Amino acid sequence: MIKLFRFLKKFRWLVIAVIGFMFVQAIAELYLPTLMSDIVNNGMMKGDTAYIWRRGGYMLLVAGLSSLSSIVGAFLSARVAVGFGKILRDNIFTRAERFSLHEFDKIGTASMITRTTNDINQVQMVLVMMMRFIIYAPIMCIGGIIMAYSKDRYLTLVLGGILPLFVATIVLIAAKVIPLFKSLQKKLDKVNQILRENLIGIRVIRAFNRIDTERKRFYDANRDLTDTAIKVNKIMAVMQPIMILLMNFTSISIIWFASKRIGENRLQIGDMMAFLQYAMQILFSIIMVSIMFVMIPRAQASAERINEIFEIEPEIIDPKDPKKVDEFKGHIEFKNVTFSYPGAETPAIEDISFEAKPGEVTAIIGGTGSGKSTILNLIMRFYDVDRGNILIDGVDIRELEQKELRSFIGYVPQNAVLFSGTIADNIRYGKEDATDEEVRHAAEIAQAIEFINEMKDGFNSLVSQGGTNLSGGQKQRLSIARAIVKKPKIYIFDDSFSALDFKTDAKLRLALKKETTNSTVLIVAQRVATIMDADKIIVLDEGRIVGIGKHRELLKTCEVYREIVSSQLSEEEIA
CATH class of the missing domain: 1.20.1560.10 (ABC transporter type 1, transmembrane domain)
Structure with a gap:
């Protein structure tokens, strides 16, 4: 004491x-x-x-x-x-x-x-x-x-x-x-x-x-x-x-x-x-x-x-002499990255190497436990890699201040997390000084404007603790709007479209594509329909990359991807 x-x-x-x-x-x-x-x-x-x-x-x-x-x-x-x-x-x-x-x-x-x-x-x-x-x-x-x-x-x-x-x-x-x-x-x-x-x-x-x-x-x-x-x-x-x-x-x-x-x-x-x-x-x-x-x-x-x-000494700390990125573009590169969770017998991901470029949509797909969300957690530096390097614009993320790194990232978690307050407050969580117009614009892109307008007080409607007065899809769309209002250089979507119906999913991705023309977009998804149009699809199996390419290429070259696609789409849809 x-x-x-x-x-x-x-x-x-x-x-x-x-x-x-x-x-x-x-x-x-x-x-x-x-x-x-x-x-x-x-x-x-x-x-x-x-x-x-x-x-x-x-x-x-x-x-x-x-x-x-x-x-x-x-x-x-x-x-x-x-x-x-x-x-x-x-x-x-x-x-x-x-x-x-x-x-x-x-x-x-x-x-x-x-x-x-x-x-x-x-x-x-x-x-x-x-x-x-x-x-x-x-x-x-x-x-x-x-x-x-x-x-x-x-x-x-x-x-x-x-x-x-x-x-x-x-x-x-x-x-x-x-x-x-x-x-x-x-x-x-x-x-x-x-x-x-x-x-x-x-x-x-x-x-x-x-x-x-x-x-x-x-x-x-x-x-x-x-x-x-x-x-x-x-x-x-x-x-x-x-x-x-x-x-x-x-x-x-x-x-x-x-x-x-x-x-x-x-x-x-x-x-x-x-x-x-x-x-x-x-x-x-x-x-x-x-x-x-x-x-x-x-x-x-x-x-x-x-x-x-x-x-307890935090494992993830800022460097004593952090590097500064003059013009942050959002180019992500994984170089032979291996990571294991504490106490795990085998690595969650092993020898992962890929690039995600600005203006492109890079999707990650794979079975449960294949390491999809782990990759996103490493980019956000929620954990540090065991071996290898994660570079953003050529700089190892461990050489950047955590605050600076995350200031350029718009993150939408797998499980939408909302805070008590108004809908506008929750969207502004991504950008504290966002104007009413910016908040509305983000809600429109996230396909949330319709249900917000139907609420009694619109953007001033109260969200209960944990968002329990909203449906899963509504919470997910507000979570996406929160990332969009930030206008980041890197968008990270961790299976963020799973709570949306196919129609809303398609409309959201179409609106999002126009908004993110100069940004790097990383999408983790379970649904093939969500990532079919991605510029690059990374297929994971048991923590390793087993295929990289576009939808059509992977259908021909990657057996794991074919199995995932065939389990979700009919023969007509695949063709």
């Missing part, structure tokens, strides 16, 4: 102020029993009312100072903790944006959300306690022992007998609770994971009548989390009465032995009352520290999970 404290640098003066106020509060509270002792011994016992009023007024001032220090210290510590949490969340989010898809797969979405929310909250809570008690509690404990000793050395022996028992009880409880706190975080991850899967896959779950199965799966994970949480709270609940019992036993012991000392005129009543208060202050400070140290392991577990994110 100490590693995370580097994010407190911005709040160092506030932290110092909190420590200062806690110090003042501790000193003031240590002084109060002595003042009370004075009032009892020199005022009440002697009937000196003026002395009582004078010292009582002074006691009120000290109590007021203690209260004010406590309030200000609590306010400042809360402000520091909230600010610390904000900076942590910002840094985690920024860090996550730099991760490659491999790093996201390694951490997991559910765990990432838990770390950004629950784990940071745990660290925040402990930070508040640490700032408030890390100075206050030790001063109260050590100062209380010194002040108690100054009142009566003999009675201090009572504390000497009670304190080891007190500490041993706390250590025993902490030993039981700490492992449970650590397991709570993992079980919360599991609940979040199941909940997320159920919310995202609700249609599939209902379609396959798996509601009862998923309900039981969630119930089991939730029950496991609940049982652990209850077990923790039961142990913590036992702690309070045990502590109160020990404190009451301490009070009785002090009064018992003090009464004898008073009877022998070796101790004054005021000193006994002060000693009793100092004893309670010592025990309370130990309880504060014990609660803090019980919570620290849980926060430590959370801090370790947060630190894991910061310790």
Whole structure:
């Protein structure tokens, strides 16, 4: 957790102020029993009312100072903790944006959300306690022992007998609770994971009548989390009465032995009352520290999970001295590219070489798992190649800044991803400063204008989270419009026409052809009809290129392509 404290640098003066106020509060509270002792011994016992009023007024001032220090210290510590949490969340989010898809797969979405929310909250809570008690509690404990000793050395022996028992009880409880706190975080991850899967896959779950199965799966994970949480709270609940019992036993012991000392005129009543208060202050400070140290392991577990994110070095980073492309044309060249996914036994693609030129449509087709989408992911630099080079305008993409590389690419993913907001906002995601005319033009090319005009508010119609109020084809067309409005030099379509009917597909490709005359167009498709007119078709089989050419050429020279075509088109259509 100490590693995370580097994010407190911005709040160092506030932290110092909190420590200062806690110090003042501790000193003031240590002084109060002595003042009370004075009032009892020199005022009440002697009937000196003026002395009582004078010292009582002074006691009120000290109590007021203690209260004010406590309030200000609590306010400042809360402000520091909230600010610390904000900076942590910002840094985690920024860090996550730099991760490659491999790093996201390694951490997991559910765990990432838990770390950004629950784990940071745990660290925040402990930070508040640490700032408030890390100075206050030790001063109260050590100062209380010194002040108690100054009142009566003999009675201090009572504390000497009670304190080891007190500490041993706390250590025993902490030993039981700490492992449970650590397991709570993992079980919360599991609940979040199941909940997320159920919310995202609700249609599939209902379609396959798996509601009862998923309900039981969630119930089991939730029950496991609940049982652990209850077990923790039961142990913590036992702690309070045990502590109160020990404190009451301490009070009785002090009064018992003090009464004898008073009877022998070796101790004054005021000193006994002060000693009793100092004893309670010592025990309370130990309880504060014990609660803090019980919570620290849980926060430590959370801090370790947060630190894991910061310790992961992104595999894909920008070069120290990036190259600049003066005039980006969009000429793509693969040179003997081989790539394997982490942990895979065989490469996803192997020894891939081809060119995609501006003004041409280059299509990629092949069976499932042949490496089509992998090629597009490598161009976008979502992953880095194992061997070989990917060049754009003669420059290796690893020598370009990722931001610059992607600024020239219009990417349409296989599964359309939309964001909450208006339709216009989603199209402008491709170009933030796009005019209304540019947005409309992109929607027209993407064949989306018709259904947009039919919506109540047109381009200002709201898109729900994930685009659930739109059909698959509508989402896909908006996703295509988002790429078109960017007017990129390279268009990448990852099976982006699969949700469209043949008529809309044909109209879209015809309109797109006029728009992309000077751009490089890469299309991954399952449907032969989508890529028949491409300038170049690349056929993949088990990660290797088995044919490159136009439709007619490949029908004659590539057996894999012939099989794909014959499985989709009739003899008349092929002819």
